[in-house]
Amino acid sequence: MILQGFAVLLIFQLLGELLVRVSSLPVPGPVLGMALLLVFLLFPKGVAAPLRETSEGLLRYLPLLFVPAGVGLINHGVLLKQDLLVIVVTLVISTALTLAVTVLVLQWLKKLLGAKDD
Amino acid sequence: MTEVPDVLTELWVYLTASKVLYLLLTLVAFMLAQWINRRAGGTPFLHPVLVAIALLVSYLLLTDTSYSVYFEGAQFIHFLLGPAIVALAVPLYDHRERIKREFIPLMLACLAGIMTAVLSTMALVKLLGGREDTLMSLAPKSVTSPIAMGIAEQIGGYPALAAGIVLITGAIGCVLGPPIFRLLRIKDHAVQGFAMGLAAHGFGTAQSFTMSNLAGAFAGLAMGVTGLLSAFLIPLLVRLF
Numbered sequence: 001m002i003l004q005g006f007a008v009l010l011i012f013q014l015l016g017e018l019l020v021r022v023s024s025l026p027v028p029g030p031v032l033g034m035a036l037l038l039v040f041l042l043f044p045k046g047v048a049a050p051l052r053e054t055s056e057g058l059l060r061y062l063p064l065l066f067v068p069a070g071v072g073l074i075n076h077g078v079l080l081k082q083d084l085l086v087i088v089v090t091l092v093i094s095t096a097l098t099l100a101v102t103v104l105v106l107q108w109l110k111k112l113l114g115a116k117d118d
Numbered sequence: 119m120t121e122v123p124d125v126l127t128e129l130w131v132y133l134t135a136s137k138v139l140y141l142l143l144t145l146v147a148f149m150l151a152q153w154i155n156r157r158a159g160g161t162p163f164l165h166p167v168l169v170a171i172a173l174l175v176s177y178l179l180l181t182d183t184s185y186s187v188y189f190e191g192a193q194f195i196h197f198l199l200g201p202a203i204v205a206l207a208v209p210l211y212d213h214r215e216r217i218k219r220e221f222i223p224l225m226l227a228c229l230a231g232i233m234t235a236v237l238s239t240m241a242l243v244k245l246l247g248g249r250e251d252t253l254m255s256l257a258p259k260s261v262t263s264p265i266a267m268g269i270a271e272q273i274g275g276y277p278a279l280a281a282g283i284v285l286i287t288g289a290i291g292c293v294l295g296p297p298i299f300r301l302l303r304i305k306d307h308a309v310q311g312f313a314m315g316l317a318a319h320g321f322g323t324a325q326s327f328t329m330s331n332l333a334g335a336f337a338g339l340a341m342g343v344t345g346l347l348s349a350f351l352i353p354l355l356v357r358l359f
Contacts, residue, residue, distance in 0.1 A: 009201035016204070027349060028264035030203035031342055037207035047208055055205035058198060059334065062324035063167045064148045065199045068192035069263065069285065070171040074178060074185050076282035086248035087283065090256060094238040095290045095317050096298060098260060102231035102313040102340075103304045109223035110309075 005054025012037040134183065140191025147173040162293045167321065199320075206323075206342070209335035216308065217339060224312065228343050231316040235260040236348075236355045244359065253359070255279040258352055259287040262319040265345040273356050284319065291318025292325045307333040315340030 016033025019025070025032070041047055047055075058065075073080075080087060133139055151169035158164045178188055189196070210217065217224065236257055243253045254275030258266035263284045270280030291314060299310050307330045314322030315337030323341050327334030 006201065009204045012204045012207075013200045025349075027346060028203075028262070030200040031262070031265070031345055033200075033204040034207045034210075034338075034342060037204055038210050041207060041211040042214065047211060052208060055208040058202040058205045059209070059327055061198075062202055062320070062327055064145075064170075065195060065202055066167055066285075066288075066320055066324060067144055067148055067170045067174065068189060068196040069199075069281075070167060071174045071178070071188060071192065072185055073171065073282050073285055074175050076279055079276065079279045080282060083248050083252040086243060086246040086252065087256065087286075089246060090239055090242040090248070091259060091283070091287050091290050092294070093242060094235060094259070095287055096294050097238045098231055098235040098317040099291065099295055099298050099313045100302060101234040102227055102316050103299065103302060103309050105230040106223055106227035106309050106312060107304065107306075109226055110220060113223055 002050065002054050002057070005048075005050035005052070008048075008051050009033075009037075009054060009058075012040070134181070135187075137191035137194075140188045141194055142191075143174065143177065144170075144192045144195055147177075162296055162325075165289065165292050165325070167292075167324070168289050203320075206335075206338035209331055210339055213308075213332060213335045217336075220308075224339070225343070227312065228316060228340060228347065231313070231340075232260070232344060232348055232351055233355070235317065236352055237358075240356065240359050251275055252279075254356065256283055257356055258348060259283050260291075260317050260319060260344065261348045261352075262341055262345045265349055269349060269352050273353055285321075288318045288321025291322050295322065295325070308336045311336035312340045316344050319344070 012033040013030050014033075015036055016031065017029030019032050019036070020027060020029045148166060148170040151164075151166040151173065154169055155161070155164050155166045174188070177183070178185065239256050239259060240253060243256055248256075251274065254273045255270050257273060257275065258269040258280055261269060261284065263281045266280050266284045267277035271277045295310070295314050295318070299313075304310055307326075310329070311323075311326040311333030314326045314333070316322075318325070319341050323334060323337035326337035
């Protein structure tokens with residue numbers, strides 16, 4: 001069951017990576033693979049049980065999957081130190097602004113355009 | 119009995135060269151981090167990903183192990199990121215009706231979010247007197263790291279620094295998100311998730327999935343669309359400065 005779902009995910013990742021190669025789009029293969037799989041799912045058949053099981057299993061552990069790349073910060077110590085204060089202050093303020101603007105604009109537009117909440 | 123320490127040293131040397139050790143350490147560090155986070159009442163300041171990274175970085179520094187040796191083992195976990203991103207199509211499919219209905223507000227909010235992220239970053243770095251290459255490495259900070267590295271390279275930043283900045287931004291987003299949503303009285307999980315995915319890419323998406331499937335789906339959507347649009351928009355926006 002889980003193997004079938006995993007095979008489907010890998011097939012679409014591979015398709016996405018091939019498409020990036022031939023199109024030279026500035027996007028990573030898995031992101032295009034996600035778009036392709038979504039298009040594929042929108043055809044009447046829906047999500048087969050094995051694909052759902054594997055996908056939900058993987059997404060449950062999504063935080064863990066970022067740890068190995070995150071430990072890579074160890075290599076950026078020198079670069080980060082050069083402008084540390086500027087970087088930290090900028091990131092905190094800009095990220096807070098981005099979060100606030102996004103939620104406010106989205107809520108406002110939903111009200112304006114009359115999209116219903118559910 | 120001098121042989122015993124020798125045997126131990128030999129074992130230690132063998133163990134530290136083993137890929138399995140770093141795979142195991144990554145899992146153990148993450149489980150420990152989850153436990154610490156639960157004990158601390160789930161505070162975002164002790165986000166499991168951050169605590170796990172801090173534990174592992176401390177271990178590598180204390181044992182003088184290089185990141186490349188660590189990654190030999192940890193790459194097996196890292197590899198699963200690819201299929202996991204593809205798997206985001208499933209929650210997106212589950213919430214397709216709502217996404218279709220709110221498509222225009224979502225896309226416009228995404229544009230507003232990207233503009234805010236990029237322009238505020240550039241203005242702040244200029245204001246605080248940061249250097250040009252720092253500026254160009256910070257511009258794609260909210261974009262998922264593989265895309266951010268490509269953008270940084272294109273506009274004259276350092277891809278490696280950009281990747282690090284992206285990670286820190288993700289962590290900051292996870293910490294700032296919940297209090298900001300409380301302050302602005304945003305209760306809708308879809309709206310919260312969308313902002314988290316936009317501002318804090320994969321970290322925000324992972325955090326949103328722990329909230330609900332709906333939040334995770336909208337975070338994944340925001341992460342994907344932000345990545346796609348930023349790749350085209352950021353090279354244009356940085357010309358303004």
